[in-house]
Amino acid sequence: MALCFAVVILLVAALFAWFFHRHAKVTLRVASLQGHYHFLFPYEILGTALTRHIAALSAGGLAASLLVFMVIQRRIHCGVERLVNVFRLSVEGDLSTPTEPPGQPELTGLGRKIDAARSRTLSRIRAANDEAKLLLEEPLSEEEFARRWDALKHILQRIVP
Numbered sequence: 001m002a003l004c005f006a007v008v009i010l011l012v013a014a015l016f017a018w019f020f021h022r023h024a025k026v027t028l029r030v031a032s033l034q035g036h037y038h039f040l041f042p043y044e045i046l047g048t049a050l051t052r053h054i055a056a057l058s059a060g061g062l063a064a065s066l067l068v069f070m071v072i073q074r075r076i077h078c079g080v081e082r083l084v085n086v087f088r089l090s091v092e093g094d095l096s097t098p099t100e101p102p103g104q105p106e107l108t109g110l111g112r113k114i115d116a117a118r119s120r121t122l123s124r125i126r127a128a129n130d131e132a133k134l135l136l137e138e139p140l141s142e143e144e145f146a147r148r149w150d151a152l153k154h155i156l157q158r159i160v161p
């Protein structure tokens with residue numbers, strides 16, 4: 001993000017230098033041709049133009065920085081909105097939809113961590129489901145049933161402590 005703002009400042013400063021150089025070159029040439037008629041200081045010759053160009057530089061730099069800020073803010077907002085939507089899907093039971101948040105790399109990394117956590121939870125739920133089906137469908141001895149029942153409780157405790 002800081003690099004984006006640095007590029008904006010560099011571009012605005014380059015535009016300022018280019019426009020002011022063009023104006024100063026013409027103005028100082030005219031002043032040198034009229035030098036023996038008008039005895040003005042360089043600031044008197046270029047003062048108003050310099051003031052105008054600095055005002056334009058400030059306004060342009062501020063506008064460009066605000067534009068970059070708004071674009072970055074929009075990208076962050078879209079990424080966070082995607083993460084919130086995935087959490088809503090998780091509450092509704094969908095643990096397999098990937099987050100894939102757009103925007104900043106930090107949000108993408110957070111999305112990968114969220115996906116990994118949801119994937120682990122989904123695998124635990126599937127393991128619990130498989131174990132419950134086995135308990136329902138297979139004829140087991142009491143000892144085997146008690147051992148499997150304890151294993152199922154352990155799996156469920158890992159999902160919901």
